[in-house]
Amino acid sequence: MTHSERDRPEIVVGLVATPPDHPARVAARLTAELAGRLAERVDAGVRWTVREGWGEVAPRRDGGVEALLNDLAQRRADDHWDVAICLTDLPLHAERVPLVAQTSARRQVAVVSLPALGLHQLRAARAAVPDLVSRLLTDASDQRVPPAGRAPAEMARRIPAVHRVVGEADAGERRFVASGLIGRARLLTGMVRANRPGRALLGLSKLLVGAIGTAVFALSTNTIWQMGDALGGLRLAVIMLLGLTALVVWLIVAHDLWEKPDRETPNELARLFNLGTILTLTLATALSYVVLFVGTVLVGALLIDTSVLEQTLQRPVNVTDYLKLAWITSSLATVGGAIGSGLENEETVRAAAYGYHPRPDGWRDEKGGQSPGGR
Known part of the structure; x- marks a missing residue:
């Protein structure tokens, strides 16, 4: 560190x-670049130091x-930080609309x-x-940085x-809220994003293997060929959705x-x-499907010769018949996949539940503590 850098506040x-979990991944990427962004957007004359940490594995739901904010304020005081920002995957609300962010200058x-x-x-x-960060320092009348040039509404x-x-501007308590309909739609998509449906898809690998095995077996019987030929598109779509x-x-x-709602989890x-869990599983199972x-199309094309299929259906066949x-085979095989899902590793499947947060291995807090094992 140069002499001029030491002289800067x-x-x-x-x-x-x-x-x-997901918030820590966002925080890790943001931490690496936040000091530069603060110098660019807030004040280049300040020596910005960014500390990364992580909070409770299962944050409080009832408060x-x-x-x-109270837990974060205690952490800020304990670690002697000037300001602290918490990233969470909890869906928060204010005035019956999704809450994007809230600041507390006090x-x-x-x-x-x-x-x-x-x-x-x-x-x-x-x-x-x-x-x-700029708004917090301005509302706290911190003399080390110039007052924020932007009004809160600019955010x-x-x-x-x-x-x-909304909120008490004089007290420095501001809530940045989303709109009603669009905000709720964005909140649900954000919950699915935070729940990482790709992880749920990988967690259902045994389900997919079981379904493929069921599909291969079903393709070897001419009964399924006749069923596929007899059913129309609407009935096939209904069977798939069911x-x-x-x-x-x-x-x-x-x-x-x-x-389930309880004293710690409001209705x-x-x-x-539950909606986040359903949407995550729906997306993961749809991708599995x-x-x-x-895979069933490729196996069917390799396994079933066109002449054999024509002999069974007693008419010429084309690509549409194979599709x-x-x-129909994939739809029926999902039932076999459901049975196979009972063999999945419990931890990988439960990770699809939005309210379930396994204690991760490998994450380090700035205090130097290594994250414990799973819970």
């Missing part, structure tokens, strides 16, 4: 992720954003709800966090998820993924968790 910004902390940012959470967080124009700013619905229900019931939060369908055959 230092501001320490703590970036905390809770739970240390809402205030509980998160506590010198802010919380960002990643799901409320929608699909592009890292990009939105990159734009939001420097503004939140609504910079961040698509933010619709308006099969996928049954699979999602089976996964939720067999692995106890349904969130509204439990409903959002596409893989199964493509219909793969369609």
Whole structure:
């Protein structure tokens, strides 16, 4: 560090992720570049130091954003940070609309709800966090930086998820909220994004293997050929939807993924968790179905000779017949896949539940503590 750098005032910004799962991945990427963004957007004359940490694996649900702000304020004081920002995957609400972020100048902390940012959470967080830090320092009358040149309402124009700013401006308690309908739609897509459906898809690998085995066996019988020929597109679509619905229900019931309201989990939060779980599993099973369908088409083309199929159906056949055959076979094979899902590793399937947060291995807190094993 040069002499001129030592002469510059230092501001320490703590970036905390809770739970240390998806939010920690966003925080890790943001931490690497946040100091530069703060110098560019807030004040280049300050020596910005960014500390990365992680909060509770299962953050408090009953206290809402205030509980998160209080816990974060205690962490900020304990670690001697100037300001602290919390990234969380909890879906938060204010005035019955999704809450994107909230700042508290009195506590010198802010919380960002990643799901409320929608699909592009890292990009939105990159734009939001420097503004939140600047607003906190301005509201706290910190003399080390010039007052924020932007009004809080400008954040609504910079961040698509933010619709308006509410709260007590004089007290430095501001809530950045989303719109009603569009905000809720963005919140649900953001919850699915935070729940990482790709992880759920990989977790259902044995289900997919079982379904492929069932499909290969079914393709070897001419009864399924005749069924595919007899059924129309509408009935095939209904069978497919029933099969996928049954699979999602089976996964939720067999692995106890349904969130039940209790003293710690309000009804509204439990409903959002369950909706996030259903949407994640629906997307994962739909992607599994596409893989199964493509595989069944290829196996059917290799296994069933055109002349044999024509002899059974007693008419000329074309590509459409093979696609219909793969369609009915894939739909029926999802039932076999549901049975195979009972053999899945419990931890990988439960990871699809939005309210379930396994304690990750390998994450390190800035305090130097290694994350414990799974719970």
